[in-house]
Amino acid sequence: MISMFLLFSVFILYSINRMTNSLCIQKEIPEERQPKVFRFINVSITILLVSSYVEILYT
Incomplete structure (x- = not known):
């Protein structure tokens, strides 16, 4: 569960940074x-x- 969430988090941060760069x-x-x-x-x-x-952890 943790590894899946970490992978998801890295993908989200990468895509948000790409969008932020485009915005800048x-x-x-x-x-x-x-x-x-x-x-x-x-x-x-x-x-x-x-x-x-x-x-998610406490639900």
Whole structure:
């Protein structure tokens, strides 16, 4: 169960980062701000993934 969820999480993080990169290119976000955008989105997605894992674990 854990390995399946980890695989799923890696796929989700990879695809979200690809979409974030596309957003940065499309909206012409300056290079200085891009690390902040990526950090915020990655932390948010990680929190969502951890909370969903905990929910699945205790259900």
